[in-house]
Structure formats: C-alpha cells, structure tokens
Amino acid sequence: MIDVRPRFTQADADxxxxxxxxxGAPEMLRTLFAEDALGTIAVVSSFGxxxxxxxxxxxxxxxxxxxxxxxxxxxxxxxxxxxxxxxERFGIxxxxxxxxxxxxxxxxxxxxxxxxFDPDGCCxxxxxxxxxxxxxxxxxxxxxxxxxxxxxxxxxxxxxxEDGRMKLNxxxxxxxxxxxxxxxxxxLPRHPLEAEGFLSVGCxxxxxxxxxxxxxxxxxxxxxxxxxxxxxTPVDPDDPANQPVF
Numbered sequence: 474m475i476d477v478r479p480r481f482t483q484a485d486a487d488x489x490x491x492x493x494x495x496x497g498a499p500e501m502l503r504t505l506f507a508e509d510a511l512g513t514i515a516v517v518s519s520f521g522x523x524x525x526x527x528x529x530x531x532x533x534x535x536x537x538x539x540x541x542x543x544x545x546x547x548x549x550x551x552x553x554x555x556x557x558x559x560x561e562r563f564g565i566x567x568x569x570x571x572x573x574x575x576x577x578x579x580x581x582x583x584x585x586x587x588x589x590f591d592p593d594g595c596c597x598x599x600x601x602x603x604x605x606x607x608x609x610x611x612x613x614x615x616x617x618x619x620x621x622x623x624x625x626x627x628x629x630x631x632x633x634x635e636d637g638r639m640k641l642n643x644x645x646x647x648x649x650x651x652x653x654x655x656x657x658x659x660x661l662p663r664h665p666l667e668a669e670g671f672l673s674v675g676c677x678x679x680x681x682x683x684x685x686x687x688x689x690x691x692x693x694x695x696x697x698x699x700x701x702x703x704x705x706t707p708v709d710p711d712d713p714a715n716q717p718v719f
Contacts, residue, residue, distance in 0.1 A: 479512050479612050480637040489632040489639075498643040501631075502534040511639050512612025515539035517604065519617070520556040521674045525661040526652050527617040527644055532563040538615075539567040541607045545599035546572060547588065547676035551665040558662055571607040573599045588678045592694055599676075613639035619647055649689075 493501045505511060516531050518524045518540055531538050542556060560568045577598050581587065587595040608614055619642075620629040629645040644652075656663070666674055670682035672689045681692040 481613070481634045481639045483634055486630065486632040486634050486639065490630055493631060498647075499530055499534065502530055502643060505641075506535040506538065511641075513610060514613040514615065514641075515541050515607075515611055516615040516617075517541050517543075517607075519543075519675065520552055520559065520664075521617075522664040522667045522672060523619070523652055524617055525559055525663075526647075526655050527615070528559055528565065529563055529655075529659060529661055530643065531615065532565055536564045537566045539569060540565050541604070541614075542568070542570050543600050543604050543607070544570050544572050545603075545676050546578075547585075547599065547678055549666060549674060549677045549680070552674060555662070555664050562662060569607070571603045573603050577602070588676065592679060608638065611638060613641065615641045615643065617644060618642050619644050619652075 493504075496504075506514075516527065516538060518528055520542060528540065531540070540560070544553070556568075559565070578585075581598050582595065587598075618629055629642050631642055631645050633640045633642070655661070664671075664674060670684075671680060671692060672683040673693055674680055675693055679694050683689060683692040
C-alpha cells in the first residue's frame, strides 16, 4: 500500500515556528485544530507529574483530539490511577492505550528484568516499538517536552519534523513557574507521587526521587548513562549502531 500521509519538511516546521512566534499555546492549539492543516494528529502523554497542563490545554481546545498512553506494563499504579482521573476531569473523548508486543516480551524479556541490565533494550521493546505502532497512522503528534527539564532538551522548538511527521512541543518554552501558575489557575490534579519527591515519573523500576538541587529528570535511570527513553531521540534506523541489542 502506498503511504499517502503528508511528508512534512524542515521548511514546514520553520514556517510554523515563525507563524506562531509569540502566540500563546492555547491560541496556537485552537488555531491548528480548527484549520486541520496537520492531518491526523494525537497527543502522546506519559501522564507524569507535568502532563496535566498539556492535556488540559488540548482538551480545552478540542476534547476529541486522541490521547495515546504507552503502558510499558512497568508503570506505577499511581500513574494508571492518575490517567483515569485526568481523562474524566478534562472530558477527554478519545483516550487509547498501547502495550508492548506479548510475543516480543516473551522472547526478549521473559523474566521482566531487562531494565536491570539493559535499560535501552528494555525501553526499545516496552516503549519505543509500541509507540511507533501507535504513530503509524499519524501525520503529526504532540509532545509534552519542555526545554527546562534537562540539558538534553535545551533549545527545543515548538515545531520539528521527525520521520516526515510534524512534532509539536507546545510547552517547549514554558518554565517551571509557568507550569505551576497554570496548575494553580485551573486547579489541576497533581500526580500522587510528586509530593513524595518524584519530579519526573516513568516506569517504576527506573524512577527514583529527585534530591534538592538536582535536574528534574535526574531520578530517571539513576546510575546509568541514559537520559531519554528513546521516543524523543532522533536516530537513523538503518545505522547498526542505533539498533537495540536484544
């Protein structure tokens, strides 16, 4: 079958970045959804400690926009409960869950402990591959990344192109203070684990509390030379160096 999805280019991203420079995220999202210029689009959310802001913004603009959650089957129970809370509170109409392939898990992570010796490989089969399946029918997707979260996310544009899809980072230039103000203004629910010191929440085995003065994402994969799960890391899939070691 011929792939007829729009193939966005860097020039398209540059044009959108210029067009919406200085425009607030709420207005930008309302305009984009009303124009329907980006084709089939969805939000990808981890339902982590800051996720409520983006989900609320999107739901206020158009509650029918799909929201995709990757359940790695290693999530905190609190995250799963928080997801249900936000979906109900914000009136999200199209929420879906994608999980790792059972056959792949049986072959590559039979005892469920791959995270303990190969976190990259674990992320590849539990998060990256399932999300790739979920994004297969999308022309564009919305991410909750913010530049302040870590040094790997500095200089984050609002619009970028990834594998021919437009990728939106509506909160890319928001600060922690901006997020806190939005939480307060709209009385948004907080993730239950945040009060315990978990400032960035991922899979339970690979998430720890953040100490005072640490990078907000320092609690992710602590002790490993790893700062991203892989879904936000541009790679050349044909390069053997970028293939997970199974």
